[in-house]
Amino acid sequence: MMMILALSALASAAQADPADDIARLGWMAGSWIHEQDGVVTRETWLAPLGGVMAGAAQTNAPGKRPFVSHYKITPEPAGATLTAYLPGQPPTPFVLVPGKDGEAVFENKAHDFPQRVVFRRCDDGLCARTEGVIGGRLQSEAWRYRRAP
Secondary structure, three states: OHHHHHHHHHHHHHOOOHHHHHHOOHHHOEEEEEEEOOEEEEEEEOOOEOOEEEEEEEEEOOOOOOEEEEEEEEEEOOEEEEEEEOOOOOOEEEEEEOOOOOEEEEEOOOOOOOOEEEEEEEOOEEEEEEEEEEOOEEEEEEEEEEEOO
16 A cells, blocks of 8 residues: 555656746746857747747848748646747647756647757857757757847
């Protein structure tokens, strides 16, 4: 009987509540900016509230139309899920995988690109990376954000 109770407690602990996982992502909250080669990318994340986070990003490149995208992180049956809303594409979900504090890795292995969206604390900023396999080769794009003024 004691063994069954212990196993049950371990199983419950292993099944984290997705809303609790989202609450632990509060370090992502804020307005961030990345500037490189004349391209300005801004990303803003609202702090977790009621088990949900919302975000938006805008990229301005010289001679190109601004690119705007929206995001939400919500508790779903599969776990905490980042859903990306990009122009001309259907909403794309990425599920949070277990990891270390100060890092959030979201995966959707069935998506064309990216298959992973990664956020991590880096010094006093926010680092973001998208990665996936295209034509059998790992491809990625990375941003090192600082707090926006």
